[in-house]
Amino acid sequence: MTETLSLLEVYNILLNFQGPQHWWPGETQDEIIIGAILTQNVSWNNVVKALNNLHSAGIYTLKELDALSVEAIAPLIRSTLYYNQKALKLKTFTNFLRERYQFDLQQMFAEDLKTLRSEMLKLKGLGPETVDSILLYAGSKPVFVVDAYTIRLLTRLGFTDKKMNYSQWQEFITERIPQDVELYNDFHAQIVNLCKDICRNKPRCEICPLTLYCTYYQQNKENPVTSS
Structure with a gap:
């Protein structure tokens, strides 16, 4: 069984593991x-x-x-x-x-x-x-950006297995975390960084800070899919 955790706990684990991301990478x-x-x-x-x-x-x-x-x-x-x-x-x-x-x-x-x-x-x-x-x-507006990385990570962590559209995913997330521009900013950046390097299509579960909580890992640990 995986241990359950909240979305805020996911964010804090990623923040501790990766550090602040200081997004977006643009000067103006x-x-x-x-x-x-x-x-x-x-x-x-x-x-x-x-x-x-x-x-x-x-x-x-x-x-x-x-x-x-x-x-x-x-x-x-x-x-x-x-x-x-x-x-x-x-x-x-x-x-x-x-x-x-x-x-x-x-x-x-x-x-x-x-x-x-x-x-x-x-x-x-x-x-x-x-x-x-x-x-x-x-614009520093309080809107949470949902992308394929977000859906991949939250699905693998077992938050939901429902097929949801963009608006439904956005509502699902924002109902579970405080409405805060800095949080929305860095949380999305944390997810992107993790999924680019670790939680990839072929995930590197052995170095992921969320392995203990990952439904995907538990289902595949007897025959894990790891990158070369």
Whole structure:
């Protein structure tokens, strides 16, 4: 049998094991937003290459990005895969920011959270994970980001075996932890870091700080799946 624990206990175990993550890895709100759009379906290392290319071209802000065409943006972000679609997504967001807020991010983030989130979700190509990453990490809004890593970890820990959509997962988590921007920020970052390095598709259970509590490990320990 696995020992049971709360979501806050999961967070504290990860924090003690990995230390504070200091997310998002961007120096400005503009860079965080650009990175959040570029990181869809690709590793962060590839996003860094694209950001460096943009910087080399003198592009640091969303306003500067808006001045470029989709065709000019695409080759600069080639490392992120699906770069033509992502160039269009970037332009969709910069158009929205220009038309609604005259590139004033402070004005945008001053909007009612529910209203702003609803508006952003209407933008073509921006799903809830990307929108919530922008709101949390660039806007310091209390929204918990749910991604494939989150679902993998919490399912393996046995919190639920229900098939849930994004909103249901988000509600499941936020009902069980305090509403706190710093907690939402670092908890998501802790999960991503663990799942990138340890709780992978082929998990390294032997070095995971959560093994004692892991339903997945208990079910597979007689024939564990470990990485080479």
